[in-house]
Amino acid sequence: MGLGTWQLQRLAWKEALIAAAHERPGAAAVPAPGPDTWSGFAIDDWRYRRVTLTGTFGPREAYFWIALTEPNGPLSGAGAMVLTPFRTTDGWTVLVNRGFVPEDRRAPASRPGSEPPEGTVTVEGLVRRDDPPSFITPAPDAASRTFYARDIAAIAGALDAAPPVAPYQIDLVAEETPPGGLPQAGESRMTFTNNHLGYAFTWFGLGAALLGVTAAALWRRSGRRHGPHAAPSSE
Incomplete structure (x- = not known):
């Protein structure tokens, strides 16, 4: 039963996360959290x-390989997200996904004008x-x-961030997105699986079945001890 309860707790967490994914991108932008917030950083709050x-x-x-389906922009298919370190004016670094490029346009030389802006800039993202x-x-x-996972430590190391x-x-x-269209920004993937309710029913069902089997076994044992052929008391 405890596992069923845990799945219900996970269901509540997942539903809150899905709601956040729909609501937060449309809210006004706030400054990105700096190092003073990173100790015990609660990613679900951000x-x-x-x-x-x-x-x-x-x-x-660096490049995160992806097969982009249902794009927000005009380009899709096999390709990569372009990841670049961004050094803030406050002296810390964050990995920035600048957007999608098709596989045949991955090499920077094949997409003139796709370079990040030079000098100090202010950007917005999720x-x-x-x-x-x-x-x-x-x-x-x-x-x-x-890369095939957006592993911050590994990617930052490869880029000498x-x-x-x-x-x-x-x-x-x-x-x-730059004027030339690449990298194609705004392609955050926000798809979720949410099977926790089904898992909860499964665990509760298994728990109920186990209780039923245990109760039946105890009933049969009690019947053998107290039935007409039970052994006489020694008292």
């Missing part, structure tokens, strides 16, 4: 919030959580700096 950053983009890129790889995630390709590095990432909003 996830999908629209924030602003002021600083400079680094010169290097806060996204760290996403370390699981045991089934392919290993990154170090030569091409291609200056510390301290934020424990979250930023997805630029669509308005940050």
